[in-house]
Amino acid sequence: xxxxxxxxxxxxxxxxxxxxxxxxxxxxxxxxxxxxxxxxxxxxxxxxxxxxxxxxxxxxxxxxxxxxxxxxxxxxxxxxxxxxxxxxxxxxxxxxxxxxxxxxxxxxxxxxxxxxxxxxxxxxxxxxxxxxxxxxxxxxxxxxxxxxxxxxxxxxxxxxxxxxxxxxxxxxxxxxxxxxxxxxxxxxxxxxxxxxxxxxxxxxxxxxxxxxx
Amino acid sequence: xxxxxxxxxxxxxxxxxxxxxxxxxxxxxxxxxxxxxxxxxxxxxxxxxxxxxxxxxxxxxxxxxxxxxxxxxxxxxxxxxxxxxxxxxxxxxxxxxxxxxxxxxxxxxxxxxxxxxxxxxxxxxxxxxxxxxxxxxxxxxxxxxxxxxxxxxxxxxxxxxxxxxxxxxxxxxxxxxxxxxxxxxxxxxxxxxxxxxxxxxxxxxxxxx
Numbered sequence: 001x002x003x004x005x006x007x008x009x010x011x012x013x014x015x016x017x018x019x020x021x022x023x024x025x026x027x028x029x030x031x032x033x034x035x036x037x038x039x040x041x042x043x044x045x046x047x048x049x050x051x052x053x054x055x056x057x058x059x060x061x062x063x064x065x066x067x068x069x070x071x072x073x074x075x076x077x078x079x080x081x082x083x084x085x086x087x088x089x090x091x092x093x094x095x096x097x098x099x100x101x102x103x104x105x106x107x108x109x110x111x112x113x114x115x116x117x118x119x120x121x122x123x124x125x126x127x128x129x130x131x132x133x134x135x136x137x138x139x140x141x142x143x144x145x146x147x148x149x150x151x152x153x154x155x156x157x158x159x160x161x162x163x164x165x166x167x168x169x170x171x172x173x174x175x176x177x178x179x180x181x182x183x184x185x186x187x188x189x190x191x192x193x194x195x196x197x198x199x200x201x202x203x204x205x206x207x208x209x210x211x212x213x
Numbered sequence: 214x215x216x217x218x219x220x221x222x223x224x225x226x227x228x229x230x231x232x233x234x235x236x237x238x239x240x241x242x243x244x245x246x247x248x249x250x251x252x253x254x255x256x257x258x259x260x261x262x263x264x265x266x267x268x269x270x271x272x273x274x275x276x277x278x279x280x281x282x283x284x285x286x287x288x289x290x291x292x293x294x295x296x297x298x299x300x301x302x303x304x305x306x307x308x309x310x311x312x313x314x315x316x317x318x319x320x321x322x323x324x325x326x327x328x329x330x331x332x333x334x335x336x337x338x339x340x341x342x343x344x345x346x347x348x349x350x351x352x353x354x355x356x357x358x359x360x361x362x363x364x365x366x367x368x369x370x371x372x373x374x375x376x377x378x379x380x381x382x383x384x385x386x387x388x389x390x391x392x393x394x395x396x397x398x399x400x401x402x403x404x405x406x407x408x409x410x411x412x413x414x415x416x417x418x419x420x421x422x
Contacts (some may be wrong), residue, residue: 002407008378008381009381012380013381021266022266022268022269023266023267023269024269027270032351033351033354033355033414036352036354036355037270037355037410039270039355040350040352040355040356040359041378041379042266043231043267043270043306044359044375044379045379045380045381046263046266046267047267047302047303047305047306047379048261048375048379048380049380050259050263051258051259051260051263052258052259052262053228054224054258054259055230056224056254057257058258059254059258062256062258062261064258064261065254067229067248067257067261067282067285068229068250068254068257068258070284070286071257071281071286071289071290072249072250072253072254073252074286074290075243075249075253075289075290076241076243076249080290081286081290084282084286088282104366116232123303145249147223147297160290203316
């Protein structure tokens with residue numbers, strides 16, 4: 001039996017025993033081609049290995065809930081991966097939600113309408129605002145704040161599954177399990193002018209920027 | 214509404230489902246605007262740690278979480294946009310390799326923002342281009358040798374190799390699971406597989422010198 005075979009067996013035993021089983025600890029014990037081979041063998045094992053049985057308490061303790069929520073929002077929403085991408089980018093930029101909103105409102109020339117900009121940005125983060133309605137100017141401003149190009153943000157916001165999901169049944173998409181922060185609670189929007197808290201005759205520049213395409 | 218009767222499932226039913234069925238349920242639930250949070254949570258809980266482990270072998274420590282999160286996001290959302298193919302675990306492997314390659318092509322770009330292109334599962338030419346990251350030459354050689362050696366096996370022998378080598382089950386148990394295969398055959402098949410991988414790697418050495 002080769003060194004690689006022995007290490008693979010040891011790794012599988014550790015993984016099955018519920019240990020941390022960080023593959024790097026095993027890879028550190030070989031070099032060169034043996035290392036590459038062991039990595040491929042461990043990967044082959046992990047590809048088929050059954051995951052842990054569902055344990056709600058362990059899930060809560062795992063720190064995975066925010067990720068699951070972001071993925072769920074992306075799936076339920078109509079703004080592609082924005083629910084996952086936007087919070088992550090602001091984290092990376094070390095900007096609080098309120099700072100992003102303030103800068104965005106200023107960059108758009110509507111510093112006096114931060115609340116409304118905040119509501120729309122919150123909808124973007126929750127996947128509730130269709131990306132196609134958001135003007136390039138908004139994405140350019142947001143991109144400069146978050147350190148990304150506008151077209152990259154546009155692509156990330158493309159909705160999944162044309163004709164599937166909520167779109168297929170004709171209604172506005174909304175995340176049923178989303179529980180918006182009351183501070184930002186807004187009604188889901190579908191098409192203008194039913195914007196958050198905006199009556200038809202109150203349609204303004206901010207509505208046009210976020211929903212006018 | 215969506216066509217056909219849809220019945221929302223409870224936690225017990227969802228946790229008993231194999232992954233592919235759980236994902237099919239997720240798709241159906243989404244179509245019917247039924248809650249999907251629990252299904253997504255179960256999938257993330259079952260998959261994330263092993264995805265992290267697989268990613269950890271190929272990217273620096275500081276990028277593991279970002280790449281692993283992107284893998285799950287891509288794998289689960291792509292089930293909904295018509296670009297996915299094959300069984301979920303196989304699909305997940307494809308995504309893992311591509312997202313790792315995305316990371317190495319542009320380490321400073323958040324991989325969450327790199328769109329997943331149209332899929333070409335099993336298309337070696339396209340696949341080869343996507344993972345051709347120079348520093349990974351040895352790893353790519355090994356992966357290709359393993360893939361080729363697997364492809365050369367018939368389905369029964371592939372199952373033997375998977376169970377005996379990649380799942381480390383005892384030869385007797387493998388023989389009991391694969392019809393017409395004795396314990397002695399299990400050892401022979403596994404040895405032939407190992408020899409073939411070594412031979413393929415030697416061939417690559419010869420052609421690269």
